[in-house]
Amino acid sequence: MEILVATAVGLLTSAGIYLILRQRTFPVILGISLISYAVNIFLFASGRLVVGLPPILRDEAVAYTDPLPQALALTAIVISFGMTALIVMIALSAYLSDNDDRIDMDDVSDLQDNDA
């Protein structure tokens, strides 16, 4: 099973990075979501994969899976929702203000004007 999880994470990472390298905000948001999946699974899997041994204390249970990465991944999932929501709003605001959803600024003068 390990090979399946590893390939899935690798593929999610590839797809995520490819979409992040696109030029419009929406694919980038999708890419970030894919990367979030990959990272959360990676984090979770660092506790090693175990089938059928949930970390719920039982008298009859003989062993448990590693609970710590699960706890960390759980908050990471919720936080990644917060992050996605924030970038969605930023992207939407930028699009509505400028009628443009490109993420690259054309030239440096844009930057310098903003700095001034």
Next chain:
Amino acid sequence: MSLFLIAALPFLGAVFPALLIRAGRNACSSAAGAVTLLALVGVLLHAPEVFRGETVTARAPWLPQLGMNANFFMDGLGFFFATMILGIGLLIIIYARHYLSREDPMGNFYTYLLLFQGAMVGIVLSDNILLLVVFWELTSLSSFLLIGYWRHLPAGRQGARMALAVTGGGGLALIGGMLLLGHAAGSYDLTTILERKDQIQASPLYVPALILILLGCFTKSAQFPFHFWLPHAMAAPTPVSAYLHSATMVKAGLFLMARLWPVLSGTDIWFYIVASIGMITMVLGAVIALFKDDLKALLAFSTVSHLGLITLLLGLGTEEAAMAAVFHIMNHATFKAALFMTAGIVDHEAHTRDIKRLGGLRVLMPVTFVLATVASLSMAGIPPLNGFLSKELMLDAAAHTIWNGSEWLFPVLATVGALFSAAYSFRYVVHTFLGPVRDDYPHKPHDPGIGMWLSPAILVLLVVAIGLFPEALAGEIVRTVTDAVIGGHGHYHELKIWHGVNTALIMSGIATVGGLILLALHRPLDVAWLAAPRPEAKVIFDACIGALIRAARAVTDTLHDGALSRYAAIFTLFTVGLGVYAFSTGEIGEATRPMNRIEVLPLIVWFCLIGATACVVAFHRYRVIALVIMAIIGLVVTLGFNYFSAPDLALTQLSVEVVTIILLLLALNFMPKRTPIESSPGRRLRDAVLSIGAGVGVGLLLYAILTRDFAFPSISEYHLANSYKGGGGHNVVNVILVDFRGFDTFGEIIVLGIAAVVIFALTEAILRTSVRAKLLNRKPDWPVAGDSHPLMMVVVTRLMMPVALMVAAYIFFRGHNEPGGGFIAGLIAAIAIVMQYMASGFSWAAARQHFPYHGIIGSGVLVAAVTGMGAWLNDKPFLTSDYGYIHIPGLEKFEWATAALFDVGVFLAVVGAVLLALESLSRYAWRPNTDSPYPMDINPARDDPRGGRED
């Protein structure tokens, strides 16, 4: 008075002028003066101990692991400098009260001045070289504020920047030098370092440390070739110049050389660097000063020259020279501060300080004339004034110095320096005050009120008194201070005016006569000087700074060109490169873990994931389709968590998936539904290669991890063992979240809340701009459904609401022992409410929602915080939980942990954050006059379903 208080007083007092300026200029200056006087009295109270040769200390550990301690000590040297800084500071405060005009913001001035004064006092009292460096940097910063005080003058701003660049750069070198010194000495405490001369000078770090420290000292004390900033700092108001350039800022470098004299001096390299630079600076400064027409520029270069003189004396490395240096520091502070103040008076009264436009002021300003003349003659080294005494000592020391085998070089150069020094001093008096009265002054000059001449008068009194009775007034203190400088008891001659006819007296006589001759020849010499080509320091400095800025800008513009996708590509490439490097150079152990067997069902699900991911990439231009496929990926991930023994994660992922997709759909409503093809095939190929490389790397890394056991014992065993005993829960994941790592969770709900509030703020800001009108006039790019609130959906969601909330409550309560908890329950409750927004519309739901979501987020964080603080009542650390059993008649007995209360906070914060984010987004779609007065759009009992008529 404790040294802590003395060092802190100017900083604490700096608040008063800024506040009291509202009460008037007198209140403002009096406050500054009172603070300074208090600190001065505090220093003077220690005089008896210091004169007995004792050291006053005050110590407090700060970061002892780094050798950084808030240690202060005051021996003779510290006492001497602190007295000078605070005493002259007091006189300057009095003088500035009358010098500054009504338009000048006086509160700022005194605040800056006190900050600067505090930093200076900190330098001279520090017993820890790192602390000293901190104060050193503070003087650079506060002097920047003071020099640039007249911020409307370009010269002031440029001078301030130049001073900051030069002294700040030197400060950087000093930090390095001090760290090396501390390393070589094995301690950062000055008192310890001063005892380890042999150890330091034997260390290979001695030379680099010495050079770096001297760089710091030379830049601060305006030694050649860093002397150029000082004249440009003259754009400051005269009280600032008088203070910074007589007694304080520029003396900081001299102080440090004197302070470290016992450990750094005595070597050839010290002698050749310090004495030679001092000699060059002395002669060069004196020559340039003679040809300056601006009174303050003349004084500035004379300051450079005198600083060189003192540096030279410190560089000679003998006890007599050290004593002469100390004595001249004192004398220079008195006559130079007085001279600056008289220059300020002339400028203030005649509205010019150009010597060529002055002359004849003797008649118009008799008081100023007397003060300036006495101080000038002291600077020229005319007996019986104090400048004469210390200059004799210098000439005597130079006369006995052999430089690289040459017996005559130093005596001749010292005489030349003294000669020019006498010449410019005479010129200051003769060309400004003597000669005929003119009728073309920019402003008719006359003597100012006593407030302005009192301060220089006090100093001039000292000049004369020390000159006449050196042994009685200054002998004791000079010897005490010199003992502190050399770190022992030296054998000194008495200070007296008449030593008989000796070499020094002859040199002095030559200098005086030569000075008079030079003054007589000034006009032709001046013409020749002006015609001669000479390097202009400011031009060179500006060219260097300009080149630096251009280089920095070129680098920044190349790297930071605004193309975010390029940054991302570079970042990916770099990370992959690091990974490859780590893989190829590191070692990897044997695969030790047995694999889980591949089963059929998971394999099918895996194919779903692979297919869905490929489809998202393939169809990412069709945004709605891509979004729907994204949901499949989320579902597969959920199933995966469930399969691999993580029920809590599965529940969380599922509910987060729902809200995320709703969010993205809402956003997509306002965005283009297609992504155009923009990147070239080559670029897509590049991105594909990059992303596949990264994906392969991550996959391999994960596979390597999964096939090996932990390298170190995991801390998870502890959590499993103590989850019930310590946290009172069977669900270890939940106990970790709300108990073991409760502080993490606390931080995370705050982050989530912040994200939601930022979203809200962004929406508010955007909807106030023209975007609002654009949204109202927007034509939907897809056909709108005929019925925006379908009856079936409205009824079903309303029926579902209590059920969904019930499920949330169930998930919440069982969370401590079974899969569930505050995070998941919060998401489910949020979904229950979002369903109402979706089915019945924003207006309907908003009208029935009585608690603002920010309030819910805030109360959640507050509940969690208060629960955590409850532990303090039992004398336990923040967020320590407790649990017990509760019996309610009619129910089984059950456990209840305080962590559950914390989980309530998590629940509320999650509900509030999710809903605030989604509500903000849906406000974009809101339109006026779409609100229905009825709870249902369609009601068969009403005649007109659209509500056109009243019932």
